[in-house]
Amino acid sequence: MTNAFETHGIGYLSPSKLNQWITQPALCLLNIAGIRDEIASPAAWRGQGADRAAAKAAFDPSVADDDLITLAEQIFADKQSQSIDEIPEDKIDKERKALADYVRNAAQFYRDLGEEPESDQGKVTVMLEDIPVPFIGYYDLLYHDKVRDTKTVGRMVSSLTAAASRQASLYAHATKREPWIDYVGKKEVRAFRVERVDYWTHQLVLAAKSLERVLSHSDDILECCQMVYPDLDHWMWGDTTRAAASDIWNMENK
């Protein structure tokens, strides 16, 4: 018998999808309908560039900062060239200029660990209790006894977020290694070890069951959308998804 996930074309779940379901359920359902903001923000381009440079530094500590910054800037430029949205130049410049600081901090942090990773961008696939589809995720760096995820942040955090804990716990559950989240800021890097892996993994299961119940409401994903209501103030909504929400939730008509 086809389960609700498969009915809606969901062959697997990921921590990011479930974190989105928890934070922005309406946006999650729109994504399941295939509607998403394909072009990310300059802050996301900065994050992708810095992450790649950090991984390179982790594998080869001898690579100079300037070379890592060049790599990150290339990735940033590639992402920018794919954008069709009109993004103000000052926003792009702000993130591009900040890139060097993120890369230097991240590179120094991973060099200082004094340990070479076994792999990066590794895929994990696990089945969790009562959920009929697998959970799939990609860790950033796998070490002998740790699995690490790098997150560049515009504003440094003082503690682990629940979303990051759920994500890292899935990697830990799959790899049987200690989960760590490394928050990379412009001025410093803060690393947090994720405790209570079983607790956070169970949160993923509960969130998945909640999503499954809503998807069971109808074979038509647009009908499922009507069970929630969008919060368009949230930063995760972009131009495409905002425009779609206006039509799907009929916001312009009384």
Place this chain on the structure above:
Amino acid sequence: MTCPKVISNALYQVQSRVTRLVHDSQNQFANYQYVSIDAYYEAVRPWLNEAGLLLIPNEREAQISPDGKTQKVVFDFIVMHKDGEVWDTPIQRTVYLPYTGAQSSGSALSYAEKFVMRTLFKIPTGETEVEAQPPANPAQTAPPAQDADAMATVRGGQDAELDFDYSGAPYRIFNADKGVKQTFSDIRPWGTMLKNMIHKANGNAKAKLIKANEAEIERVRSDVQIDQSLTEKARNTLSASLESIIPSEESNDAS
């Protein structure tokens, strides 16, 4: 109601000439045959000319429903003799139809004019009676119709042809049964959702889905090419996205 004798005689003259009209067109979306407005003109105009009769349409009222999905248009058809006599009671027709853009008014007029001719002169066409049609899906229909003409239109009746000759929104996604599943005011969610639907569907369902949406994709493709507000980069990106909605081999299979 006073009808000048010259007009009543002319009406009788036309009615006495009437023959059956045959279906000359196929509605590709609702999969039924109908008599086009051109076929009506071709058959009825000689009879009207011979009798010296004129049928003059006048749009009296047009409204769009609060949800933006349905248009209501009220027409008065003035019956006049070529010598200037006018019947003082225009024939009124109210049409409800799915609102699909600026061309909806044209479709409404065609439908109303055909029904006036059909009912005024008792022209047999073999159209399915409203009462013989299955109940409509409440989610896809307009607000309660006020007359049989309107109900026939909303239920996919004689002249519910969909319009593809307009620019911009609404961008429509059709389900495999060729009903409008969702409309968007922005091209981007339309494109990403349609692509997702097609890629998730399998086999025959996928082919039907592609077939149902081909005309709308082509309309949007043409629109993108002539849209002067787009930068070249945006046009190229949108064109590439449109190309990716239907993979080439599936497009061939569906045609």
